[in-house]
Amino acid sequence: MGRLGTVIAGMMIFAAAGEASAQCAKEGEDLCQGGQTYRCEKTGSELTPIFQNVPCGVNVPTLTGTWVGNGHQSPAGDAGADWSIAMTINEGGASIDYPSLGCGGSLSQTSRDDTSAQYHESITYGQDKCIDGGDITVRFFKGNLSWTWVGQADGQPYNAVAVLTRQ
Secondary structure (H helix, E strand, O other): OOHHHHHHHHHHHHHHHHHHHHHOOOOOOEEEEOOEEEEEEEEOOEEEEEEEEEEOOOOOOOOOEEEEEEEEEEEEEOOEEEEEEEEEEOOOOEEEEEOOOOEEEEEEEEEEOOOEEEEEEEEEEOOOOOOOOOEEEEEEEOOEEEEEEEEEEOOEEEEEEEEEEEO
């Protein structure tokens, strides 16, 4: 690498360190920024992130797992407005159970990204106890799932909301 290349590489490291410097809270702390590790070290009276040339990864939230909680439906159905939910999300699909209602079924994924997904519900057991064919949207938020359901029965629209926690 020629002199110009060395200067540019040095400027890039300095620029990256400058971006991370606002994040240094204590000496010896490791930071992950842009897939690279920086260690906060004292340089004069400042804490400065020093490039470590070690790749790092950021934990990305995942929807995969079993999520439980209580739904609230409006308007209330024959079984009331509040009932339990257990939703299992896998890479290949999902399922839903409503234990307190005695019904549940499979979910066909209609869209998905890292932090949200949409499903169409097919009730496969307890069809006489639950509305079939609703649409569910989940969004990962602060470690929980924000869960919404919309559907209709006999021309009457229904909706439900819940906050589900990972089991």
